[in-house]
Amino acid sequence: MTPLGGNNLTVQPYQSFPSAENMWTVSFNNPASTSGSYTVYAVCLPVTQTG
Template sequence: MVTPLGGNNLTVQMYESYPSDGDTWTVSFVNSAGTTGTYTVYAVCTPVTDAG
């Protein structure tokens, strides 16, 4: 997650991250400091392989 403050000055706390559809990932967070800005979340997907 990239924050407007950068570095380790995170002003948000993520509380869920999950695949919500076949090609969609959902992330929810709370901004307890009330800082305004744009937050960008990246999901890196890899194919699942059969271990058997």
């Protein structure tokens, strides 16, 4: 993962899940003392039944 601004922030995502009908939640652990920010995108696709 590369943080915005190109600093040396190292994070570990530990949660990524749909938290409501139109919302996605992502949580990170930041073991370093460096602060920064991320932008998270979720791409939703329609479900297509087969067979």
